[in-house]
Amino acid sequence: MTTKRPTIIYTLTDEAPLLATCSLLPIIRTFAAPAGIDVTTSDISVAARVLAEFSEFLTDEQKVPDTLAELGRLTQEPDTNIIKLPNISASVSQLMACVKELQSKGYAIPDYPEAPKTDEDKAIKVRYGKCLGSAVNPVLREGNSDRRAPAAVKNYAKKHPHSMGKWSQASRTHVSHMKHGDFYHGEKSMTLDRARKVKMELITKEGEAIVLKPEVALLDGEIIDSMFMSKKALCDFYEEQIEDARQSGVMFSLHVKATMMKVSHPIVFGHCVRIFYKDAFKKHAALFRELGVNVNNGMVNLYDKIANLPRSQREEIIEDLHACHEHRPELAMVDSAKGITNFHSPNDIIVDASMPAMIRSGGKMWGADGRQKDAKAVMPESTFARIYQEMINFCKTNGNFDPKTMGTVPNVGLMAQKAEEYGSHDKTFEIPKAGVANITDLDTGEVLLSQNVEEGDIWRMCQVKDAPIRDWVKLAVTRARNSGMPAVFWLDPYRPHENELIKKVELYLKDHDTTGLDIQHMSQVRAMRYTLERVVRGQDTISVTGNILRDYLTDLFPIMELGTSAKMLSIVPLMAGGGMYETGAGGSAPKHVQQLVEENHLRWDSLGEFLALAVSLEDLGIKEGNAKAKLLAKTLDEATGKLLDNDKSPSRKTGELDNRGSHFYLAMYWAQALAAQDEDAELKAYFTPLAKSLADNEAKILAELSAVQGKPVDIGGYYMADAEKTKTVMRPSTTLNAALAATRG
Numbered sequence: 001m002t003t004k005r006p007t008i009i010y011t012l013t014d015e016a017p018l019l020a021t022c023s024l025l026p027i028i029r030t031f032a033a034p035a036g037i038d039v040t041t042s043d044i045s046v047a048a049r050v051l052a053e054f055s056e057f058l059t060d061e062q063k064v065p066d067t068l069a070e071l072g073r074l075t076q077e078p079d080t081n082i083i084k085l086p087n088i089s090a091s092v093s094q095l096m097a098c099v100k101e102l103q104s105k106g107y108a109i110p111d112y113p114e115a116p117k118t119d120e121d122k123a124i125k126v127r128y129g130k131c132l133g134s135a136v137n138p139v140l141r142e143g144n145s146d147r148r149a150p151a152a153v154k155n156y157a158k159k160h161p162h163s164m165g166k167w168s169q170a171s172r173t174h175v176s177h178m179k180h181g182d183f184y185h186g187e188k189s190m191t192l193d194r195a196r197k198v199k200m201e202l203i204t205k206e207g208e209a210i211v212l213k214p215e216v217a218l219l220d221g222e223i224i225d226s227m228f229m230s231k232k233a234l235c236d237f238y239e240e241q242i243e244d245a246r247q248s249g250v251m252f253s254l255h256v257k258a259t260m261m262k263v264s265h266p267i268v269f270g271h272c273v274r275i276f277y278k279d280a281f282k283k284h285a286a287l288f289r290e291l292g293v294n295v296n297n298g299m300v301n302l303y304d305k306i307a308n309l310p311r312s313q314r315e316e317i318i319e320d321l322h323a324c325h326e327h328r329p330e331l332a333m334v335d336s337a338k339g340i341t342n343f344h345s346p347n348d349i350i351v352d353a354s355m356p357a358m359i360r361s362g363g364k365m366w367g368a369d370g371r372q373k374d375a376k377a378v379m380p381e382s383t384f385a386r387i388y389q390e391m392i393n394f395c396k397t398n399g400n401f402d403p404k405t406m407g408t409v410p411n412v413g414l415m416a417q418k419a420e421e422y423g424s425h426d427k428t429f430e431i432p433k434a435g436v437a438n439i440t441d442l443d444t445g446e447v448l449l450s451q452n453v454e455e456g457d458i459w460r461m462c463q464v465k466d467a468p469i470r471d472w473v474k475l476a477v478t479r480a481r482n483s484g485m486p487a488v489f490w491l492d493p494y495r496p497h498e499n500e501l502i503k504k505v506e507l508y509l510k511d512h513d514t515t516g517l518d519i520q521h522m523s524q525v526r527a528m529r530y531t532l533e534r535v536v537r538g539q540d541t542i543s544v545t546g547n548i549l550r551d552y553l554t555d556l557f558p559i560m561e562l563g564t565s566a567k568m569l570s571i572v573p574l575m576a577g578g579g580m581y582e583t584g585a586g587g588s589a590p591k592h593v594q595q596l597v598e599e600n601h602l603r604w605d606s607l608g609e610f611l612a613l614a615v616s617l618e619d620l621g622i623k624e625g626n627a628k629a630k631l632l633a634k635t636l637d638e639a640t641g642k643l644l645d646n647d648k649s650p651s652r653k654t655g656e657l658d659n660r661g662s663h664f665y666l667a668m669y670w671a672q673a674l675a676a677q678d679e680d681a682e683l684k685a686y687f688t689p690l691a692k693s694l695a696d697n698e699a700k701i702l703a704e705l706s707a708v709q710g711k712p713v714d715i716g717g718y719y720m721a722d723a724e725k726t727k728t729v730m731r732p733s734t735t736l737n738a739a740l741a742a743t744r745g
């Protein structure tokens with residue numbers, strides 16, 4: 001029998017979370033060691049994934065294993081315990097920047113072929129495609145999602161409410177979505193009567209059969225959907241909305257999720273940009289074609305492509321673009337100081353984070369003049385856009401939410417095994433010719449679902465397997481039971497897919513004892529209204545949702561309740577028995593890196609990591625019968641509570657306590673909690689000296705940590721920072737480093 005040591009796998013990702021890890025990981029290892037727990041790492045950064053993909057271009061010393069594939073495999077093992085930090089879901093421009101940086105560091109990987117001509121280049125583009133967008137989370141999320149604000153965090157937010165912008169009834173901010181011709185309106189759905197293999201095929205009007213996806217293996221009981229977005233309806237919609245914003249004098253902003261919906265949303269984004277600037281695009285059509293301009297990747301792509309043109313030609317284009325603004329509405333800005341608009345890159349405005357930010361600030365977005373103004377938030381797909389309008393209506397009527405009194409809305413999300421739209425990118429196609437798009441049984445030739453499509457329409461197939469649905473229903477019942485909160489399934493009976501889900505939910509609820517539980521299902525808009533009526537009365541309600549709403553609601557409610565989704569507990573009970581603990585529900589905060597590099601201050605809050613680590617340790621303790629791990633979890637929670645009470649979270653301002661300082665306090669409080677307990681004498685003896693040395697040296701350590709702030713630092717890269725340089729920057733307190741080293745012996 002092998003006696004594998006209990007192991008926590010800590011992911012190394014990108015940007016602010018990776019920087020924070022440099023400081024936090026040595027602390028975690030110091031505390032885990034005496035419980036016999038190994039903390040190993042797994043590098044799943046964009047850079048590591050690119051290098052793993054293009055191994056044959058590298059020297060033997062440069063080659064790295066495919067850690068993401070290995071981690072994905074481990075999610076199938078029952079004792080796996082992963083702490084997953086947010087990672088970059090790269091846009092094309094981010095990927096190209098990453099490639100450039102790696103090449104400059106001597107990695108002879110190929111250029112990203114934006115407009116491939118040869119078969120070889122086409123193959124390279126396909127391989128780079130694997131590193132684009134949300135390429136990590138769907139591989140690891142082999143379980144459904146349980147996201148909530150722990151009681152200590154919620155109570156802290158009630159005591160120390162964050163600022164909220166005022167909502168006025170006169171606000172003209174609103175959401176605009178398509179009323180016809182989008183994915184919602186033409187959706188068809190079915191539950192499979194048996195396992196089948198299907199293909200996705202387009203039969204053109206001329207009778208040509210074009211196989212878009214040769215084979216998808218489907219399981220018995222799986223729900224599949226076929227849906228398309230009409231290009232014409234989308235473009236007409238944009239024309240109307242742009243004109244409506246101009247006439248009514250509100251700013252125009254476009255909100256998509258191009259990271260997760262990496263095939264469809266860049267196309268949806270590109271149409272909007274081309275329509276907005278249509279006169280300039282018409283005038284320069286031939287040149288833009290020749291240059292390979294592709295604004296599906298944002299205006300940044302256009303600016304890059306014209307950068308090397310003769311000055312006069314470049315200036316003429318810029319002038320023509322500017323001239324378009326004269327008869328267009330004002331554009332919402334991502335960074336008004338730098339002149340970066342909402343159209344710069346589809347990944348700058350990511351709907352799950354951008355809409356809550358707008359609602360939190362009273363329905364305002366930034367204008368080019370640096371002022372906050374009302375905006376038309378355009379979200380073409382109507383399926384989920386309506387929830388935001390419902391919340392806006394509520395805020396206009398009732399005023400802004402009050403974090404001091406509002407109830408909490410945890411989420412149970414259907415996510416496992418690439419559920420629903422978020423797993424559809426390999427089954428999403430821009431239709432090359434008008435015709436009929438069929439999902440056809442490969443063996444019998446039976447057409448299961450069929451759509452009439454035109455050239456340029458976006459057609460996709462979504463899947464959700466039966467086992468994840470059963471698991472999701474079970475998780476919802478468990479959470480309702482454990483929390484005592486009502487649980488609402490946000491399911492729209494007018495939507496064919498959700499109608500299929502409702503049947504399954506009703507069936508699988510019967511597998512559980514639901515006596516005394518309040519479990520209902522309602523359409524999204526009603527569910528939002530019902531939940532908000534409770535929220536303002538301080539009542540809590542679990543939202544049980546599909547994959548997209550999981551994503552949207554776990555930023556939306558936390559941002560209202562806690563000011564950020566970084567403070568969420570985000571658990572993925574893996575269906576094979578293991579656990580993945582995501583840290584927070586937000587992303588990798590690129591702006592924080594900029595502040596670190598310019599001013600050596602990292603405002604990233606690792607609360608999400610602290611919470612995830614406690615649950616990971618607790619789970620490991622229970623599964624391995626490791627009492628020391630359980631005690632580490634309990635004392636870590638105490639330390640986290642104390643950190644909140646004593647206000648030792650990072651400040652946004654340079655010169656004040658930052659991420660590294662808050663890690664010091666966590667270590668000190670954790671060591672003190674272990675020194676104070678009497679359940680385990682060994683741990684008490686082990687941590688008492690550390691508790692003492694940290695407390696004795698508090699002032700000295702803080703001085704060392706703050707002395708470095710205020711000056712620029714060099715971490716030797718962005719996508720692949722230099723490990724030694726980063727360590728020097730992120731671990732500047734020799735006293736703290738020595739105390740940790742002395743403890744580990």
Ligand SMILES: NC(=O)C1=CN([C@@H]2O[C@H](COP(=O)(O)OP(=O)(O)OC[C@H]3O[C@@H](n4cnc5c(N)ncnc54)[C@H](OP(=O)(O)O)[C@@H]3O)[C@@H](O)[C@H]2O)C=CC1
Pocket residue numbers: 085086087088089090137259350353354564565566582584585586587588589590591592603604605606608
């Ligand atoms: N689980 C995952 O892997 C996820 C990854 N992403 C990826 O992250 C990147 C950035 O996405 P974006 O939409 O900008 O969202 P982010 O969540 O990264 O950022 C939004 C803002 O939230 C605040 N914030 C988020 N986390 C923290 C934290 N721990 N401490 C302090 N503040 C925090 C920051 O505000 P401020 O700047 O005001 O300090 C930040 O600018 C993208 O590549 C995206 O795809 C996004 C979501 C989840």
Ligand SMILES: O=C(O)CCC(=O)C(=O)O
Pocket residue numbers: 088089133134135137259260352550551554585586
């Ligand atoms: O994987 C991504 O790109 C984003 C994930 C996300 O936003 C979420 O899970 O909340």
Ligand SMILES: [Mg+2]
Pocket residue numbers: 352353551552555585586
């Ligand atoms: Mg999200």
